[in-house]
Structures are given as structure tokens and as C-alpha cells.
Amino acid sequence: MPTVNAGRAMPDALYIKDGRYVLIRAVNVNPKTKGNKNFYCTFCKRKVVHSQGKKTEDSKPFFRKSPGVNHKEGCEYGKKKNLEETMREEGTLDNLHYGVKPPLVVQALESEGEISNISGDKKESGNEIKGIGTKKNPAKKHHRHILTVDDLFHELMDIKSQEEPLRSKLFSRIIGKIYYPYSQYQMLLNHRQDNTLKKYFFTAGKINVNQYKNLALDEGYAELEGVNNDIKLHVYPFDDRISGALKNLTWNIRQAKKHKEFIGLKVSIKNVSIKNEVPIIELIVYEFDQNHY
Template sequence: MQTVIKGRSMPEALYKKNGKYTRIRAVDVHPKMKESTTFYCIKCKVQVTHSQGKKSEQSKPYFRRFQNTPHLTNCKYASRKTLQEYEREVGTLENLHYGVKTPLLLQQQDKDEENTKGSNDEQKAPSSIEKHPSEIVINPKKRHKKHLLTVDDLFYELSDIEDHSDISLKSKLKDRIYGKIYYSYSQYIEIINNYKNGSLKDYFFVSGKMNINEFITLKDPLKSYAELYGKNTSIRLKIYPYTDKINKELRNLTYRTRENHKKYEFIGLLASLRKIITEGDKTIIELDIFEFDTDQYRYN
């Protein structure tokens, strides 16, 4: 029997109110509203459905793909390849490693710069034709890398690894992510250690708790940062949104968190290091952040 790969779950969706699309979080959907409202994907606007989650797994409500209604091709919530499929194609996951791709914001900047170059570029000789991904054969005996582009990619991958049945392999794959390209809220010291020994990546993922009062410094044009907290109280992260749009989205997140009577939100970031400084007995890690997301797969 063929396995049907479902679209990725979504923490938010849209619904129509007075003829206009309005955002709503899955955790805020009232049962009566669920019965009378049609919800749409927040990215490609196809119809999605609300799910209460599984209490046995302690998972919160979310939106998922509506029956026989796939997301549009370029939508970030479209179906994707699982570790199970990857293992079936390659034959093993033993040599699978992980990397971080340049943030989409910077990729777009590079494209814009290329488009503004002079017409002389058009005279360049055509580059060799690259193979389509489906034509590339991976040698299972050699090391191969899977790149994670977004925070959602990271959280999805960790969830997929956690669900793998092979305990030894599960541990091996997690070790290739934690402390290498991802620093959880208990691993901030590893950012410092990797910076000192020269192994810190140009771009990496971080997670932690953002309190509801962080909108105060985010809306201050002279500061425009928020603090992220982990388990080690002697290390703080100061996160600087790369664009005004990210700044606004972070502020909106703190407002929604407050409205839901919560004191903080657990978030993940795609970031790069600005600098590490000492203030009294605190170590401050300053980061430029290019994207953030909440963990919709497993709530830490």
C-alpha cells in the first residue's frame, strides 16, 4: 500500500470576515466556529481543515490539508519528502548529514543585485546544464547533505527524526543537528564555544523563550531588538530583526501571546552572529535574525 504524504501542519490559517481574509491561530478556534467556518491556507489560500490534535501525544490544535485539496506547488505547506522515503530511495540514512542554506532574504538580495548589472553580463558564455534533482543518484556509501532552509524545515526534520523507529540512528541524526547547526534553549554556551574554536556556521538555528514585554524594545527605533531566554540565566540572546517586516511580526507575536494569557512564546530563529560581549556577570550574544517560527510539531 502506497504511503500518502500529507501536507505540513499549520499553526495559523485564514477565514473570511466581512469579505476580507482574517488570520486566526488554531488554538483560538472555538468548536462552534469550526462547524460554521471555512478556513484557508495562510500562504496559498486553498481550503484547509482544523484539527484538535491528539491529547495522547500532548499536541495542540493545528490546521492541515483539506481532503483532496493539495497546496499549490510553491506553497511552503505543500507535501515534502520524509526520512522514510529518503531511506527507501538511498538505502540508508547512516551517511546523511545536515547543512543550513543562505537565508531567503539574502538570496533575494543577491538576485536583485544580479538583475541590476550591466548588459555585458548577457554576453557571457552559457553555463553547463545542471542535472534535475530527480536525475542525481546518491551514493549511499558516501557522506551526503540535506540542507535546511527555514525554521519550519528544522522543526519538521527534528519531529521526523523523533518519530523514527531506529533508536541508534535517531540519536546519530540528532547529534548531527544539535550543537552543529541548531542550538536549543539549553545550548547557548555551545554558540560561544563553537565561535571560539572557529566551527560556528555563518548561518544557524537557535530557539528560546521570548517574553510578552519584548515589544517594548522592538518598537524602539534606537534599539529594535528582543531578548531570547534559555536555561542558562547567565547567557542572554539579543536578537535584531533583519527587516522591519520581521520586527513587526515579532511584535504581533508578543501581542497574540498576551491575548492568549501566556507569559512567553517558544520560538526558533534562523540567524547569524553579530558579536559576543560581556555585561557584568552576563554574556550577551547578539544575533541578526532572518526568519523566525514557532514549533508547530512538538511544543518544547
């Protein structure tokens, strides 16, 4: 079976304990005892190695592929490329722009819908032969699609390590285009009002330890805290799985004796309302993650 050489930093990995795979975060690995463990990719189970990161670059610990051991073909981490690899392929990053892939849960539902369509007519695809035998044009705009919140945080970290003016150029193509940080809720509101907001996009904020009480209600939501209280964000879980995961997160915050946790989310717009002269942006959340980089 072919292998994939490309890969990227991984925030977590597996190790074997009592004959079973156990998940571990890179930030939780004890550097004094890590030599006693072998670590494996969470997707393809190929061996990976732990790196402490570089304190001078504000880089958190991470896992990377082991030298000489490649990810299996189709592995999620093997398919993801960093900016250096994209630069090698395209010849330039000047024309790199960012897109957003639909949430995995939405893709799954759409796929089920296609399977249930038993009209008997085979739908021809206009993409079957498109691009075969063609070469990439470095002068033409090319897209880098981001699928998950973890992908977004990794991309932001990768951009942060670039030299100016490339760093500013790439940040301007993410922030306010597909990602609205917790300091940019006003921009999110503006883009919704002028109808330039994408169907799916990313945002971020701080979730308080007591939000699980709100999530326990029918049609419940969690409130995210931004830089100030001029605009509030209410996030509604897409399904019970997301609701349960958010409850678990707030419980873990409590266990760690913390009051808040910073998270990123993949969302779509639900509604915008005004309460006591404060705009409230209601969002449907499909996925969330912490920044492990």
C-alpha cells in the same frame, strides 16, 4: 497544471469570512464548530482539513491536505517532505545530514544585486546540467536543507516521532550543527570561538513581555532568556519588519496575560562581548516563529 502529492503538517490555514480569507491557527480551531468551516492552504488556497493531533504523542492540532485534493505545483507546503517520504526516496536515513538555506530576505537582496549587474556578460552556470539523468546513491551523504524556523520545528517534531537509535542520530545532526536550543548557548559560544559556526543558523529562547521597550530604540535589541543567566543572547532585528513583528509579539503576549513566550529564530553572528563577567552573544535575527507543533 501538474499537482504535487507530497506535503506536510501545516500550523495554520485560511477560511472564508464575509467573503474574505482569514488566517487561523490550528490550535485555535474549536473542534465543536469546525464542521461549519472549510479550510484552505495559506499558499495555494487548495482545500485542507483540520486534525486534532494525538495527545498520546504530544502532537498539537494541525492542518493537512484534504484526501484527493493535492497542493498546486510550487506550493510551499507541497514541496516540503517528511522523513517517511525521504526514506522512501533515498532508501535510508543513515546518511541524511542537515543544511541551512540563507534567509529569504538575504536571497531577495542577492537576487536584486544580480539584476542590477548590467555588465552585459552572461554568467555561465556550472549547475545547469549537473545531476541530469543521474540516480541518487543511498550510500552517499545527502542533505536536507531547512529554510525557515517553522520548517525546523516541524523537522524536530518529525524526528521526535522516530524510533531509537534513528531519533538520537538525527537530533545529533541538528543540535549543535544548525540549531542551538536555549539550553545550549555555551555550545554556541564554543563553536563561535573555534570557528565552526555556520554563517546562518537557528537558536531559541524565551522573550519577555517588556522587551518591546528595548526594540523601540535605535540599534535596539531584544534579550532572550535561556536556561540560566551564565550567557545572555541579544538579538538585533535585521530590518524594520522584524522589529515591528517582535513588538507585535510582545504586545500579543501582554494581551494574553502571559509574561514570556518561547520562540525560535534564524540568525547570524554579530558580535560577542563580556559585561560584568557575563558573555553576551549578539545575533542578527532575520526571522522568528513560535512552535505551533
